[in-house]
Amino acid sequence: MRGAVLHAPGDVRVEDRPDPKIEQPTDAVIRLAATCVCGSDLWPYRGIEDVTGPAPMGHEYVGVVEEVGSEVRDIRPGQFVVGSFFASDNTCEICRAGYQPSCPHAEIMGTLGAQAEYLRVPLADGTLVATPDTPSDDLVPSLLAASDVLGTGWFGAVAAEAGPGKTVAVVGDGAVGLLGMLAASQLGAERIIAMSRHEPRQQLAREFGATDIVTERGNEGVAAIKEMTNGFGAHSVIEAVGTQESMMQAINSTRPGGHVGYVGVSHDVSLPGLPLFFSHVHLHGGPAPVRRFLPELIDLITRREIDPGKVFDLTLPLNQAAEGYRAMDERRAIKTLLTP
């Protein structure tokens, strides 16, 4: 099969990879209907994370089940399925509490390489959620978004306790930040402030429910949020970048007693103890337990109540994955969908 492989920073190639096979009796193999490039794929692509030899890429996937192992009970060949970027058993205490990425049996899907024609999915019964019917083609991008960016933005909003009567600020205008706005809107937030300085992203932010735009960053951004909230700060802040600046911008934009939901993958962030001590801010986040939200998100999408697939502003054949990475790296595209 064909699949994307990162050889060195800036060097993604689509090449022949071995066809995935059932390796464990709990595995499934799926034929991908669509896959995509994640903002977190840009960390190794930019050399900010080490690249140690050729690495299969991609962890976002939807597709049709081809084959299942002998112990798979619920997932069947022919079903259209959505999974998250961590495989998990979905039965242990941690999974049942809704923290599937911390499942003791969790496996990271990214190492298996979902930017490909086929994918092996471990723990198929726990990891995959089947759609009620085979979805029409126009729903596929939104279902693919549920696999990561929508689920991650949703967790950011839930962790930030977005809800009725709340003012929610969002740091980061990538796909996750934008879908965090959609999530905050669905959860009933009263006011949603997008922190963005990019015109096309501001427009999409408004389509997803943002009521206000703040273009300033850092301390100026914090001052703007405070000015809009009687000097207090937002009740809820979604942090969707993962840098020192964005994390401090999020914490400092939150009012005492408020909540930060941080879902940008943390890179060299260190939090100062004393300001944190006096902030009275709740911090919750981490790798999103997308699996917790998948049934609800699939339902909202198949009933056409939300259209998160709008974050894909570039669609390319899998063979042109390298251009998909370049376009996102250069911020010419918010998110690239790849068709195998």
Ligand SMILES: [Zn+2]
């Ligand atoms: Zn588990």
